Amino acid sequence: MARKPGVTVAGVRRRAQILHKAEELIARGAFQDMTMESIADALDVSKSGLYHYFKQKDDLLFAIRLETLTGLITHQRERMNSGRPYVDLVREMLYDGIKLVSDSPAKYRAIFELKMKSIAEREEEIQALERDYFHMMAATVQGAIDEGSIRPTDPRLVTQAILSMINHAQYWFKPSGRLSHRALADAYWEMLFIGVASEEWRTVPTATPIPRAANVEFINTEHSPPS
Incomplete structure (x- = not known):
């Protein structure tokens, strides 16, 4: 499947890593009450890095x-x-x-x-x-x-x-x-x-x-x- 314009292999990989980390938070029951800021901290990414892929x-x-x-x-x-x-x-x-x-x-x-x-x-x-x-x-x-x-x-x-x-x-x-x-x-x-x-x-x-x-x-x- 062709990638969308501007989408890099590194970006696809990073997005997948963020989703995987988010799944770990969900599995631990630590996701629902968290804010985007605390999610970024838990995922060990910058807020700007998280917001680049997911706004909320x-x-x-x-x-x-x-x-x-x-x-x-x-x-x-x-x-x-x-x-x-x-x-x-x-x-x-x-x-x-x-x-x-x-x-x-x-x-x-x-x-x-x-x-x-x-x-x-x-x-x-x-x-x-x-x-x-x-x-x-x-x-x-x-x-x-x-x-x-x-x-x-x-x-x-x-x-x-x-x-x-x-x-x-x-x-x-x-x-x-x-x-x-x-x-x-x-x-x-x-x-x-x-x-x-x-x-x-x-x-x-x-x-x-x-x-x-x-x-x-x-x-x-x-x-x-x-x-």
Whole structure:
């Protein structure tokens, strides 16, 4: 991708370093109440150096949110164009999400918790990306249904279940704990794909299943998938 006029390699690298340092502040919970001046001190850059790339705190958060979602969408598009079985792609969506929570918890906090008062155009851009990502994930699940590896069900509901597993992990998962991110993703996948019922109980009649075309309502509208 060609660089914009006046944008240097050193400038791109410096901007990336500032964003990485900002992510560290977010991960430590030291970002939300800080001023641009204290952020500059914490990042070990001059105020003029920080203001050259970001004029306010929301610029930093917006950049982190934008680049994270853009990266997820790019990876998902590559995955969908790979020609591999869709069931493998669904499993990788779960794995990659847990890996991102493990490697970059600050990015998840920036997206889901630290939404500041962005201008409407920015929020519309972020929401459009969130919708695109959700719909691409649901289309991948639908591909697995069509190939017969996942039983007919609501692909949006399956996608929401995957995202819920990923998003909630940010509150409790510790990479240094007893489970690696891979082990957690494998355990989640087994619960999602195979289920938790024993062989004996799988034959016991249960309540009427949710129809595939059911209109699922979500209580938490802030984090609900786009319609």
